[in-house]
Amino acid sequence: MKRNLLIIAAVLVLAGFAVYQNVSSGDRQASLQKEAVPKKNYLAPGFKLTALDGNVYEVGGSRDKPLLLNFWASWCGPCELEAPDLKRLYDTYRDQIDFYAVNMTESDRMDNIQSFVRHFDLKFPILLDTEGEVGELYRITGIPMTYLVDKNGVIQDGFSILHPDELEKRIKKLIEG
Numbered sequence: 286m287k288r289n290l291l292i293i294a295a296v297l298v299l300a301g302f303a304v305y306q307n308v309s310s311g312d313r314q315a316s317l318q319k320e321a322v323p324k325k326n327y328l329a330p331g332f333k334l335t336a337l338d339g340n341v342y343e344v345g346g347s348r349d350k351p352l353l354l355n356f357w358a359s360w361c362g363p364c365e366l367e368a369p370d371l372k373r374l375y376d377t378y379r380d381q382i383d384f385y386a387v388n389m390t391e392s393d394r395m396d397n398i399q400s401f402v403r404h405f406d407l408k409f410p411i412l413l414d415t416e417g418e419v420g421e422l423y424r425i426t427g428i429p430m431t432y433l434v435d436k437n438g439v440i441q442d443g444f445s446i447l448h449p450d451e452l453e454k455r456i457k458k459l460i461e462g
Contacts, residue, residue, distance in 0.1 A: 391417035
């Protein structure tokens with residue numbers, strides 16, 4: 286009888302240990318995935334966000350055109366400096382590349398966002414990251430931050446702010462593929 290109880294106890298301890306190892310291994314794996322930063326030659330993390338125009342836009346996987354993905358906020362001084370250049374480049378290349386501007390809405394105000402967009406006459410989609418999930422997914426720690434994504438959904442470049450001529454050069458290179 287004692288022997289049977291010892292065997293049952295040993296089996297329960299081993300089973301508990303196996304479950305613990307499996308769960309903690311999954312936690313480590315999830316932690317590693319969360320720590321991954323989007324980088325060149327890797328797939329852009331996928332997401333869907335609603336834009337100011339009410340449409341839902343999706344990033345991830347293959348697409349018809351390359352994509353310029355810009356993270357910004359209305360209170361960001363460098364974002365204000367960059368906005369006229371993004372507008373000009375969008376007006377020039379919009380048939381060859383998509384522009385999505387992801388507003389870090391969690392730290393911004395809707396009236397300020399709308400005012401910024403009107404002031405700079407931005408015509409490309411303004412996506413609203415209201416919960417900060419996409420900013421976290423892309424590990425955004427400073428703005429503006431821009432990623433250039435090819436037609437296959439692969440990140441080809443990532444940078445904070447560039448001289449307008451350099452930005453245009455990189456956009457042309459992406460379009461030429």
